[in-house]
Amino acid sequence: MSLPFSVPPSNNLPWNPRLAHLRCLAALLVLMFHVFHTFFGNWQPRPEAFGFGWLVEGHTGVSLFFVLSGYLFMSIALRAEGALDYGRFLRNRTLRIFPLFLVVFMVAVSVNRDTFRPQDILYLFFSNIGDPPTSKQFMTGAAWTISVEFTFYLIFPFLARFALAQGPGYLLRLIGLLLLFKLGAFLLNERPTHMIYSTLLGRLDQFLIGMLAAQYAAMHILRPVHGVWVVGAGLTMWALLEVQKYWASFFSPDPVQVAWVVWPTVEALAWALVVLSYAHWRGSLWGWLGRVLERGGEISFSLYLWHGLVIFLGMRLLGTPDWFADWRLNALLAGIAVLAVSWGVASLSYRTIEAPFLQMRGRYVKQTHVTLE
Template sequence: MNTRNRHIDALRGAAILCVLVLHFALAYGLKNSPLGILPGWLIQAAYQGNYGVTMFFVISGYLITSTSLHRWGELARIDLAAFYLYRIARLLPALLLALSIIVLLGALDVPFFANSDGGKDLPASYFIIAIASVLTFWHNLLMQSAGYFNYCLNVYWSLSVEEMFYLLLPLCCRVLRQRHWIMLLCGAAIVAGPIYRSLHAGNEIYFMYGYLACFDAIAIGCLTALLAQNVRLGARSAWWLRLLSSLALALLYVRGIDGHEIFGFTWIAVASAAFLTGSMVAAPARQRRPGPLQWLGRHSYELYLFHIIVLAGMRNVVDKAGLAYAERLPWLALFLAATALAAALVARHVTGPANAAIRQRFRPAVTATPSCVQ
């Protein structure tokens, strides 16, 4: 049975769209295009895509916590083997495919795939270190020491943050056991986030990519799931909450990150949590065809992994200087379409089959994970 929540899918779809537009804007720019007629503040909003990553963190914290509560009743009863198996089955197959493509093209010294970002020329052995850091959840730390060094691998810093969360959550829950201690730990992470960002506000690799810079958003998602069990909203109240939180997200997004490095991410996380709270009363979308945002949300992981590979390939065909004014919007449309096609193919032929095969092979007695968890 399909248990997806269309509102959560839409929020996730909006988040990944923010990331896609950001990376295209960084690669090709938007001002020297027909979009240049738009107000400058609206053009500038395209460069705030890291707020979309914060939205992802909140959604991840919320979904993993709520699904674990549904499956095991209490977080202290999480089956460690089953939990890690679910995460490996969902995340690893597509990630290994993406990394294989990057390594192959990087080994051939194809621009934007090799370790030459930012004018660096790192030795080939650094590829091994970089891939290992992605697979062992500390690529963000590697970037803090090496800077931006590989165009494709750079974006996987956020996966290291989420994977570290997946690693630590069940362990912390089994150790702390009592719900109030788990909530207190979440509260500590929420307090630590702005403090850490205030200490590194001048370095984006630290205030955006560090574990402590991001764990507060995940903790807000976890707390939302824990507190949601005691919240009962009517359909009308939930609709208003979704509307108001959507407006808050839009206003915060347009306001931007610059000058709001400390608390901007916190407020984006709080607004996202409010939207998730307003989504709890929504019935699962069982027969309705997903809209564009819902489709993007359902394929957000594959879009995240492969959009940068598509974009790197396109940059090898035409660079920013070679793209004419009238060509920028069609090039953006081509980027979005090619990324969507790649994500759909990977989801259909890699992620889905591998996910099912791994679960069946190693945990045949476990009930399938609800499809709302990505």
């Protein structure tokens, strides 16, 4: 018997637990990244932490979220042959992200009530630029990505239509044009690293690479792939984050890092390799682990938006964990504690805020002959 708060899978694409696993991974990377820097890393580059690039530069989880979005929606468009109902698509995406985002925004506005300006309401659509209320405190700061994501939703049906009509070359040309704009913006902006990190200009190619990966899979991956590809993709991503930790850290005191002109693109290509190999892996995880990660993927949006509050409360009420001499052990235990509490809060939030709206979603694929499993 289904639980009273269970949400039916999407009407537009068969449920793929592998993609849920990767969404859980993305949320966990961001969570552990924030735990480390709040309690131990002090938001500074840590090149000496060998093997921990995934932790020191764990903001890469945001890039994985963006690549997954491009991959997922392009997979839907491929099944529908590009025939997406624009209004229904936006309605579904609004029902997916705005209820919880509005709660977070309301909290941020309330906290900053003494400095509130009427025009701040526009930050509902621009939470990643200017001086948004959500970015003024850590506990709501993760919401900056919502505007980047939603802007992609606004243009995706057109991108999908043109990509299907013209082939992968269309997306490759767009990525090339974006790189040119990035170079120009990089030379013009005084803090180009942060500009590229936090804007659609810097991130759009990550969505496009996700779309390109979906097209590649449909054209070339005709059977399950060997696990060696999954391991190789994971090691490639790990090595890339080690390189970033040493030579292109987001926390470098130098606000002008030339590598960041192409870094989001390279990062997205590596994550696309992970997505392609894992989504088509012929093996499977242990039953319990798969179920946990699948549940984590289901609540990943709540986990992403709520963990900042849990970390903030932990820091203010308990201070920096200093139980053992090795920071790694302290970080591990702190991470487990934050994850446990955040998981519980996210599950409650998903059941209370997200699930009722998710049940209102409908079908936006126009084709009636597409068989959905």
